[in-house]
Structure formats: C-alpha cells, structure tokens
Amino acid sequence: MRLFVALDIEDIIRERIARFLDGVRNFAPEARWVKPESLHVTLKFIGEQPEAAVETIRSTLRTVGGDAPEIHFQGYGFFPTAKSARVFWIGMEAGPQLAALATAIDQKMPALGIAKEDRAFSPHLTLARAGGGSGSPRWRTGDRPNRVFQVLQDKLTALPTPEFGSMTAREFCLYQSQLSPKGSKYTKLATFNLRLGTE
Numbered sequence: 001m002r003l004f005v006a007l008d009i010e011d012i013i014r015e016r017i018a019r020f021l022d023g024v025r026n027f028a029p030e031a032r033w034v035k036p037e038s039l040h041v042t043l044k045f046i047g048e049q050p051e052a053a054v055e056t057i058r059s060t061l062r063t064v065g066g067d068a069p070e071i072h073f074q075g076y077g078f079f080p081t082a083k084s085a086r087v088f089w090i091g092m093e094a095g096p097q098l099a100a101l102a103t104a105i106d107q108k109m110p111a112l113g114i115a116k117e118d119r120a121f122s123p124h125l126t127l128a129r130a131g132g133g134s135g136s137p138r139w140r141t142g143d144r145p146n147r148v149f150q151v152l153q154d155k156l157t158a159l160p161t162p163e164f165g166s167m168t169a170r171e172f173c174l175y176q177s178q179l180s181p182k183g184s185k186y187t188k189l190a191t192f193n194l195r196l197g198t199e
Contacts, residue, residue, distance in 0.1 A: 004177060069194075073090055172194065
C-alpha cells in the first residue's frame with residue numbers, strides 16, 4: 001500500500017482553487033492536472049508498505065501531539081525552477097505549528113523502518129506536473145529547460161497574486177494512494193485530531 005500523511009483542505013478553499021484551475025488549465029494542456037477533490041497538504045510521504053504495517057503506523061500517528069496550524073493559501077511557483085518547471089504549485093503561509101507537526105510525524109518514522117526526510121519541510125499544494133515527472137521540489141536527473149508551463153507562466157505574470165483564503169487545520173490524516181492511468185485516487189484510512197488554541 002502506498003501511504004502518506006496529509007492535511008485536508010476546507011471546501012471553500014478547494015472551490016476557490018478549482019475556479020482558479022478552470023481559468024488556467026488550458027494554458028498548459030500537456031501537463032497532468034490534479035483534480036480539485038484530491039488537493040491536500042502533504043506532511044510525510046511514507047511510500048509502499050505492506051498492509052500488515054498499516055495498524056502499526058496508525059497507532060504510532062495517534063501518539064503525535066500537535067497544535068492546529070492556521071494556514072493561508074496564496075501565490076504560486078514552479079519546482080525545481082521556472083525554466084525547468086516540472087511542478088506547478090500554490091504556496092502557503094503558516095505559523096510554526098505546521099512545520100512542528102511535520103517534524104513530529106517524521107521523527108516517529110525511523111522506529112517503523114521508514115526513513116526520515118533529508119530536506120526541510122516545504123509546504124505547498126501541487127496543481128500540475130509536467131508529463132509523468134516527480135513531485136519533488138529538488139533538482140532531479142532528467143530535469144531540463146522545457147516549455148510545458150511557458151504560456152501559463154506568461155499569463156500568470158500579468159495577473160495579481162492569487163489569494164485562496166485561510167483555514168485552521170483541526171486534524172491530519174493517513175491516506176492510501178492508488179495510481180491509475182486516470183490519476184491518483186486517495187483514500188482516507190485514519191484521522192487524528194489536533195489541539196486548538198483554546199484547549
């Protein structure tokens with residue numbers, strides 16, 4: 001089972017992003033666009049695990065304490081660079097709670113035989129990928145200048161910075177990802193509550 005840990009996003013923000021996608025999708029027709037219902041904020045990509053490991057992972061995630069982060073979604077960018085763009089993403093601003101949550105989850109993983117991250121947490125919402133490319137922010141073998149997102153980049157520079165709103169993430173989730181020719185399908189396997197500021 002291909003697993004990851006993520007935050008869901010609120011419907012009102014998802015709807016605003018969906019409208020934005022409707023307006024820009026045609027400027028990069030060769031890209032693989034994410035379905036709005038699949039948007040999420042990845043906290044930890046776990047990867048392929050046997051089904052028997054899911055309960056242990058779920059139990060471990062229950063021990064992660066964290067404060068509910070306030071997240072503001074705005075702006076956009078391209079990984080690894082604008083000229084060699086492989087990923088088009090929406091940015092977010094959040095207090096220290098979001099990175100602290102990602103770190104707390106990551107620190108629990110080695111005991112399960114899952115590698116820790118070797119780079120700083122970089123929160124974003126992936127909107128599109130060039131071809132079958134990786135979603136990694138880092139430079140990868142095969143990355144090279146391309147024009148998949150060129151028209152989109154030209155159009156976006158003429159527009160004001162997009163704003164999608166703010167939310168408080170009250171929980172995080174364990175998901176299963178199933179790959180198919182039509183794109184990834186995400187299934188929520190478990191939900192874990194976060195502490196609100198008033199608690």
